[in-house]
Amino acid sequence: MKELQATAHSLFRNGRELRVRVTEVRDETGIGHMLIFGEPVDGCLVRIHSRCLYGDVLASQDCDCGPELALAMDLIQQEGGQGVLFYLEQEGRGEGLEVKAMGLHIGEETGVDTFDAYRALGHPDDRRTYDHAAFALAALGLRSVRLMTNNPDKVAAVERAGLAVTAVPLVTEPQNERAAQYMEAKAKRRTTYPGHAGIGAGSTPAN
Structure with missing residues (x-):
């Protein structure tokens, strides 16, 4: 090409x-x-x-x-x-850096993993696509x-x-x-x- x-x-x-x-x-x-x-x-x-x-x-x-x-x-x-x-x-399983940082903040404050932190923010576990x-x-x-x-x-x-x-x-x-x-x-x-x-x-x- x-x-x-x-x-x-x-x-x-x-x-x-x-x-x-x-x-x-x-x-x-x-x-x-x-x-x-x-x-x-x-x-x-x-x-x-x-x-x-x-x-x-x-x-x-x-x-x-x-x-x-x-x-x-x-x-x-x-x-x-x-x-x-x-x-x-x-970045951030398709949600972007800011949402990723918010999820990490929730994880530090509550002890939940990143999956539960994303759900607490109203986001899916993973929005990434590979097609x-x-x-x-x-x-x-x-x-x-x-x-x-x-x-x-x-x-x-x-x-x-x-x-x-x-x-x-x-x-x-x-x-x-x-x-x-x-x-x-x-x-x-x-x-x-x-x-x-x-x-x-x-x-x-x-x-």
């Missing part, structure tokens, strides 16, 4: 060069960007990641977002720099991918776009007690893959 080639450039990570191209993904369900590393082929690694300012940028130790993104990029680099990363503007990313992925001409996720909703979205999907769980360790509680809440509230390791093994369900 000509518009993709116009964005091609190098970046260095962990002392190694990565070739990357970038394009916006947008439809009525959401917006974000697709970063294409190298020349992805069938069976390549793919990460669909929702923006988390605290975890991704501020290096907060209270969630697993930053470590999961870093691990996904490590795995892409280990495979010769071939893969795809979606970075979606879906815009999935159809952009399909437009690359791929027929199969290895999707780095523990979230069945992401797998379902990519399968709806017509691709065969192999889930690759991202296993990280909680960085502190608050992160452990956050990850435990997700494990209790959401469905993970059959046979996927539990929280005690350092897994991070539903991201």
